[in-house]
Amino acid sequence: MSIAATQNRGFGATLWDYLTTVDHKKIGNMYIAAGAFFFLIGGLEALIIRIQLIKPENDFITAGLYNEMITMHGTTMIFFAATPILIGFMNAIMPLQIGARDVAFPFLNALGFWLFLFGGILLNLSWIFGGAPDAGWTSYAPLSLQSPGHGVDFYVMGLQLSGAGTLMGGINFIVTIVTMRAPGMTYMRMPLFSWTTFVTSILILFAFPALTVGLFLLMFDRMFGSAFFDVALGGNAIIWQHLFWIFGHPEVYILILPAFGIFSEIIPAFSKKRLFGYTSMVFATFLIAFLGFMVWAHHMFTVGLGPVANAIFAVATMAIAVPTGIKIFNWLATMWGGSITINSAMLWALAFIPSFTIGGMTGVMLGAASADYQYHDTYFVVAHFHYVIVGGVVFGIFAATHYWYPKLFGRILNEGMGKLAFWLFFIGFHLTFFIQHFLGLMGMPRRYWVFLEGQGLDTGNLISTLGAFLMGLGTIVVLINVIYTAVKGEKAPADPWDARTLEWSIPSPPPEYNFKKLPLVRGLDPLWIEKTEGKGKMTAAEPAVDIHMPNGSIFPFIMTIGFFIASLGFIFQVDNHLWLLAVYFGMALALGTMLARSLKDDHGHHIHKEELEREAD
Amino acid sequence: MNNDNMNIDKINSFQKQQNKEEMKKQIITFVLMIAFTVVAFAVVASGLEAIYAVPLILILAVVQVGFQFYYFMHMKDEGHEVPSSLIFGGIWVAVLTILTMTTIIWW
Amino acid sequence: MSQDHSLNPETMPHDPAKATTEGKHKFFGLWFFLGGETVLFACFFGTFIALRNSTAGGPTSQELFGLELVFLMTILLLTSSLTSVYAIYHMKNNDFKKMQLWFGITALLGIGFLACELYEFAHYITEYGFTFRSSAFGSSFYTLVGFHGGHVVFGLSWLIALMVRNAKRGLNLYNAPKYNTFSLYWHFIDVVWVFIFTVVYLMGMVS
The missing domain is CATH 1.20.5 (Single alpha-helices involved in coiled-coils or other helix-helix interfaces)
Structure with a gap:
């Protein structure tokens, strides 16, 4: 039970511990590790795409494989790299920031993680089961209905599994923030990262059901012969586009808002100043979320929805630039006159501001519906969304890695390697994508396997590919840094950055119960308040008490295995009805486990206060 | 085993009275909901033109769902x-x- | 354990479903889940409305639907909503037996509803040859109404598991929140049905 006993254990015991854990920090770490793994796979796919495009009419890979590469690159990066890594940080950090001992539903948290992981594994299994999905990450019908083999089926089931997991995570975070804030932690005292977690979770709650429905319709059409997108029987393919983008556009805010939160933590911490315009930051976050639901059709300007619809969605799209601009100016004003420390985390934050602003500007350009007819489906769009997603989200992830690594793992990442990785990646990123704006304006369409010689596209593509390799190098340096730090890294104190929020008031890494006594929060940046008043540590809001902890459970893992088997059954029952047995077995396993879970009394356990006091020594 | 019947006596009689009054409101809600349903079906059965019937039954549905949320589900x-x-x-x-x-x- | 004792106090608090931390979490969690379910069903409704006239030469909604059965189903489900309100009323009065009784009636009404629905689907398939694969209208009809029916099946399984599990344990602060979240979920099923009978059946009958 005590921490000393958990050290020096065999591999089997550690594995079992992670399979059954309901601790939000361990689950967060697993999210980050699994997301990083998928990030590497997605990065590899990106490099293969860029190698294919290094010269005109290249034949490095076949056209079919190229389609699979672009589909898997997009799907992996969005659903299985960026989203889970961010959810990992939310999981690990948000409860610490609001002064909670865990999330509201620890069991559901574990289930959400395993569903995501096995969704990702299922999707990637398609490589060995006769070909990956090849209809693009958007899988537009009717293309996705015509796609032969099982590729798109794996896409459907993989996303369905991981989507369910993400939805559970979202609900969990909202309940945690509503009910589990520490005494004195009012809503308007919450750190910005917790705020963006809250708003992001709301977006997840309302956006993912649309994806769920879209995937169901696609699944029924492909596997059970229904006619939603089959024009011969009266179906309508535009429904897929709407459902996908009703989900898809909020999804990009699901990615960027947590990154905004991360920068809103890092910039004040390393400027030694309170975040400028805290209230307006919160307001802008909500405004982005609200507007984010009313702009999805800007992905569909060229579909032919009519001038009225295009005009409405164009105006709404450009309106989003306003709250985003508020945020950019607030970050700049936070740094103004601050005592700025430039380290790896801060470098990523500084690089984010101009990079993301470029992406935002091209976003407004794309939002002009009439001009969009020119940009649509060219490399201009590719450049735009890589500027916002890499320049915003990936920079945010790297910044958060440097900033919170000491808190999560108890060691500080090496600064020299951190800076080297930053410069490699930063230069590589702009080399890769800046030139793509011009390639797009010159008419190079996206998703094409080859381009022709002598059309002025050769040099641009070569530069872009070289940049991609620099980004790859940067990522490798980050990996080496993580391994090096695990072996020889400097041990982290509780508060290595002299930071402002609650997570820095407890040891690194935090004990399983996080806070021995719940802290009393007296304002925004609670730790900083105590520091300026000379105390330097939080006042307890309660006497020493027994701490109630949830029990670990293997059930989430078994449930996920059940759904995983059922998904394979759904995919292959098209060929052979015997696979329906896998569907029945998998569902029985999953639902049976659910039943077992609800029949069992599980009151959790207590860590007694005597034990806590012993550990303090 | 739980000693339900003993516990009942121990419940604050004020609280019990309140629960009872709450329940009265719920029954009124239920009667209204059934009434809305009957009206909606009657409108369609009477063969009223679509341009009047559709908005009418939609409004009835929205109001009925409002009752369901605010009273049955206690959103009030x-x-x-x-x-x-x-x-x-x-x-x-x-x-x-x-x-x-x-x-x-x-x- | 001290835990078990605190779950069976001498007198129940006024609202046992929200008296514990876990109870509060469940209460909020289920409400937020229903917010997501709203969008889920809106997408099914939207798809249905978009495709309801795409019959591809097959039977139309006017040819298929009859008011009587739908009215019966509506009354069954609405009444089951009221009976679950009664059950929660008895929960607040800490009368476990009456609560189980009213939840039992709720379950029976739910089963009656499902039986009607199965009869209805079988009727369409055998009499009219109207299936999931006939047309886009057929696909969207069976998907929307079927997902609602699936929710009813899940709700019934949930309720029966709860009732069997707790039959001997009686009401306590550990299971009261579970009954309460179930009843919220059940009301929501009713909310969805109100729109189904209005949009699918009644609007399908008028035009």
Whole structure:
């Protein structure tokens, strides 16, 4: 039970511990590790795409494989790299920031993680089961209905599994923030990262059901012969586009808002100043979320929805630039006159501001519906969304890695390697994508396997590919840094950055119960308040008490295995009805486990206060 | 075994009275809901023209669902501020979705 | 354990479903889940409305639907909503036996509803040859109404598991929140049905 006993254990015991854990920090770490793994796979796919495009009419890979590469690159990066890594940080950090001992539903948290992981594994299994999905990450019908083999089926089931997991995570975070804030932690005292977690979770709650429905319709059409997108029987393919983008556009805010939160933590911490315009930051976050639901059709300007619809969605799209601009100016004003420390985390934050602003500007350009007819489906769009997603989200992830690594793992990442990785990646990123704006304006369409010689596209593509390799190098340096730090890294104190929020008031890494006594929060940046008043540590809001902890459970893992088997059954029952047995077995396993879970009394356990006091020594 | 019957006596009689009055309101709610349903079916059975009938039955449905949420599900009670704001958020997205599917899907 | 004792106090608090931390979490969690479910069903409704006239030469909604059965189903489900309100009323009065009784009636009404629905689907398939694969209208009809029916099946399984599990344990602070979240979920199923009978059946009958 005590921490000393958990050290020096065999591999089997550690594995079992992670399979059954309901601790939000361990689950967060697993999210980050699994997301990083998928990030590497997605990065590899990106490099293969860029190698294919290094010269005109290249034949490095076949056209079919190229389609699979672009589909898997997009799907992996969005659903299985960026989203889970961010959810990992939310999981690990948000409860610490609001002064909670865990999330509201620890069991559901574990289930959400395993569903995501096995969704990702299922999707990637398609490589060995006769070909990956090849209809693009958007899988537009009717293309996705015509796609032969099982590729798109794996896409459907993989996303369905991981989507369910993400939805559970979202609900969990909202309940945690509503009910589990520490005494004195009012809503308007919450750190910005917790705020963006809250708003992001709301977006997840309302956006993912649309994806769920879209995937169901696609699944029924492909596997059970229904006619939603089959024009011969009266179906309508535009429904897929709407459902996908009703989900898809909020999804990009699901990615960027947590990154905004991360920068809103890092910039004040390393400027030694309170975040400028805290209230307006919160307001802008909500405004982005609200507007984010009313702009999805800007992905569909060229579909032919009519001038009225295009005009409405164009105006709404450009309106989003306003709250985003508020945020950019607030970050700049936070740094103004601050005592700025430039380290790896801060470098990523500084690089984010101009990079993301470029992406935002091209976003407004794309939002002009009439001009969009020119940009649509060219490399201009590719450049735009890589500027916002890499320049915003990936920079945010790297910044958060440097900033919170000491808190999560108890060691500080090496600064020299951190800076080297930053410069490699930063230069590589702009080399890769800046030139793509011009390639797009010159008419190079996206998703094409080859381009022709002598059309002025050769040099641009070569530069872009070289940049991609620099980004790859940067990522490798980050990996080496993580391994090096695990072996020889400097041990982290509780508060290595002299930071402002609650997570820095407890040891690194935090004990399983996080806070021995719940802290009393007296304002925004609670730790900083105590520091300026000379105390330097939080006042307890309660006497020493027994701490109630949830029990670990293997059930989430078994449930996920059940759904995983059922998904394979759904995919292959098209060929052979015997696979329906896998569907029945998998569902029985999953639902049976659910039943077992609800029949069992599980009151959790207590860590007694005597034990806590012993550990303090 | 739980000693239910003993516990009943121990419940504050004021509380019991309140529960009872609450239950009266619920029954009124139920009667109204059934009435709305009957009216909606009657409107359709009478063969009223679509241009009048459709808005009418839609309004009846919305009102009936309002009763369901506010009384049966207690959204009118204290402590339901956050849930109701999120339900309204969901309704907002739902309205946008349905509006889209009835207008801009390229018939 | 001290835990078990605190779950069976001498007198129940006024609202046992929200008296514990876990109870509060469940209460909020289910409400937020319903917010997501609203969007889920809106997408099914939207799809249905977009495709309801795409019959591809097959039977139309006017040819298929009859008011009587739908009215019966509506009354069954609405009444089951009221009976679950009664059950929660008895929960607040800490009368476990009456609560189980009213939840039992709720379950029976739910089963009656499902039976009607199965009869209805079988009727369409055998009499009219109207299936999931006939047309886009057929696909969207069976998907929307079927997902609602699936929710009813899940709700019934949930309720029966709860009732069997707790039959001998009686009401306590550990299971009261579970009954309460179930009843919220059940009301929501009713909400969805109100729109189904209005949009699918009644609007399908008028035009």
